[in-house]
Amino acid sequence: MHIWNVDNYEYTKLRLWRTEKDAFRVIQDGDYKTVLNDGNYTLVNNKFEDIFLLAYDQLNIQQVKIWDYQFNKVVEDYIELTFINMISPETIHPEENIGYRVWGYNGNIFVSQELKDELAKLAGSDLKLSPRFSLFGG
Numbered sequence: 001m002h003i004w005n006v007d008n009y010e011y012t013k014l015r016l017w018r019t020e021k022d023a024f025r026v027i028q029d030g031d032y033k034t035v036l037n038d039g040n041y042t043l044v045n046n047k048f049e050d051i052f053l054l055a056y057d058q059l060n061i062q063q064v065k066i067w068d069y070q071f072n073k074v075v076e077d078y079i080e081l082t083f084i085n086m087i088s089p090e091t092i093h094p095e096e097n098i099g100y101r102v103w104g105y106n107g108n109i110f111v112s113q114e115l116k117d118e119l120a121k122l123a124g125s126d127l128k129l130s131p132r133f134s135l136f137g138g
Contacts, residue, residue, distance in 0.1 A: 002131040003092060003101075004116040006109040008033040009128045016041065016066060022080075026068045032075065034126040037107040043078040044109070045126070051118045052081060054100040055111075059083050081109065092132065 014030030018041065036043040043064060044052070052061060060082040066075040083104030101112035111119065116129050123129075 002113060002116075003087070003103070004111050004113070005130045005132070006035065006111055006116075006119060007128045007130070008035050009125065012036070016043075019067070022062055022064050024064060024066045026066065026070065029070060032077070034123075035109065036078065037109075039107045042081045042083070042104060042107050042109060044081060046077055046079045048119065048122065049079050051115065051122065052079075052102065054118060055102040055115060058085050058102050059104075 010031075010033065012030040012033045013028055014026065014032060014036060015028035015038065016024040016036065017027045019025050024041070024043075034045045034048075043066075046063070049061060052059065062080045062082070063076070064078050064080045066078065068075055081102075081104070083102065085101070085103045087103035087105050087110050098114075099112060100115045100118075102115060103110040119127060120129060
């Protein structure tokens with residue numbers, strides 16, 4: 001069984017700045033992809049909320065607003081994931097990935113096989129699911 005990294009197929013230049021606990025502002029233009037993240041936040045399109053709630057005891061989920069002043073709109077299509085469990089290439093233990101499990105690493109999302117399977121059912125081409133830390137050199 002693998003631990004899977006959850007990301008977009010295509011990179012986005014979109015960058016956000018937190019202005020309040022549940023609000024962000026666009027500071028660099030880019031495309032709104034399914035996952036918006038950097039080392040300070042992890043946002044996911046809210047259509048995946050029910051799937052992440054399967055691991056409700058391992059993360060906090062909060063609805064957020066993104067203020068996009070260039071287009072004079074407020075985007076409310078995202079939830080923020082705050083991870084209780086953290087992981088790294090040095091601390092990964094594949095035997096711990098049984099059931100619905102989720103971890104964070106520098107704003108990135110990692111999930112167990114079971115959670116990956118649930119995400120894949122809904123994701124279509126919205127998400128790239130890569131084994132372990134293959135995209136991180138691990």
